[in-house]
Amino acid sequence: MSQTRATTDFAAEARAAGVRARRFGALYSAEHHVRVWRRYLGVNVASAIGTPVMYLFAFGVGLGVLVNANAGPGGVDGVSYLVFIAPALIATAAVTIASDEFTYPVMQGFKWNPIYVGMHAAPISARQVVDGVIIFVAVRIFATTLVYFLVMAAFGAVPLATGLLTVPIATLTGIAFGAPLFAYAAAQREDRGQFAVVQRVLVLPLTLFSGTLFPLEQLPVFLRPIGWISPLWHGAELGRVTSYAAERPVWMIAVHLVFLLALAIGGWRLTVRVTRKRLDA
């Protein structure tokens, strides 16, 4: 009798000890990433403020003067060039962060500095390892694009009240772009320079042909599909709708949202599957 009791005691103790990790494991793992990130906070804040300022001068003052003069009184999409590109720049920042975070650091977490393996040996599940990364990246994108937004608002590139929505939209855009990339990165066992290729053949064209710096309609028809499949285009368009109330059909707004959500959720679920398999060695 004492036998069974002692055995159940261990089990009961383990069940009790596991409750918090089952519930909050994703946050605990995100906390780890935030702690690492904090080490570079100074650099991050500086670049979060410096980059949009740089863009404002280059596009708002430099290129903007030229574009506005050519576009005439109607401006681009009914607004000044700077106002037109501001939501897209915020979304682009999100995609840039996502393309940084969901490539090399993932390879590191599995292999070179295998903190994912360490978490998984503790009570964090494979799914929570993935969730933790996504939560952290979402936080990082949110914080950075918030700074972007504030800087741009200070220069009148985005209206303060309605423009604030560009921040959550940018965050969704970053995750929609990043989650499928995360799945890809999690499946890579060796570094054969794939991520540099991703930067060149995926990120760069997307930032150029996603209707960010000019309306997608300016492109020849055969290039427009790049924008259609690009989360950046959908995110930038959504940002414009909220920022300066760009006129878009309601169904189009719904398409943007659904597309971004589908990519984010699909990529996330795929990553969980890949990670679960990989960590179960």
Added chain:
Amino acid sequence: MTVIAASELVKRYGDFAAVDGISFEVAPGESFGLLGPNGAGKSTTMRMVGAVSTRTSGSLTVLGLDPDDYGPEIRSRLGVVPQQDNLDNELRVRENLLTYGRYFGLPRRLVAERADELLQFAQLADRAGAKVDELSGGMKRRLTIARALINDPRILLLDEPTTGLDPQARHILWDRLFRLKEQGTTLLLTTHYMDEAEQLCDRLVVVDHGRIMAEGSPASLIRSYSTREVLEVRFGSDRNADAAAALAGLGDRLEVLPDRVLVYADDGEAALAEVVARGLQPLTSLVRRSSLEDVFLRLTGRSLIE
């Protein structure tokens, strides 16, 4: 009463069975060892017990729970020292303990307290703020062991815990592990050091090719698989084999190693006298008591001459 019960445990990678039907039970507070040559399946077994590797077949319970269903619960009460360190090199020494403790959902203050205690325990207190990269291999190992204790585990899984430690650090670690054992912590460990196994293990299994070759306490294994004494004789590396031929029939059995011949006999001195009587002149000779080393050699060894 058991905290770990494995029965016909199998792990296959494709067609290859890394663990091929292992059964053992570990009682609370017991110290249980897995011994075996490289590739025997020790680490794979440890990972299955650690609830991070799904078994292919067989049954397994850890703390009375099935790892397939209760992985996080089991892992909440385990301390794991993997064969390969997986510390976060981007964080500092103490931060590694803090983040790890948080995985268990332990309150920050408690984790901070324990982190400081464990840094003392691992003799790393003066390195608390150092980067992990800057630690020596042995220091990293100690930090990994300290980290495994952050949740005050019921079971400690130690996969070659002292590999890379200097002799002094090893003895200190053995002492610490003894104390944990006294407090009731169950230890499951693998090692390639037979002295470590003799020191630490109440009971052990010798594993080879994913199967258990023998099981028992160190003393009982020595009794069953070896003689009381061993005579070691060296004739020079190219003459050991010839000499062994001349020694045939001596003692219970002979073991010819590249650098020496081992004669297993209950009376080593008598065996040595017989060697000399047969007209052989060893360069050096040594009579010693049998150890786990001899058991290991017998069970997994290469040139076994009966």
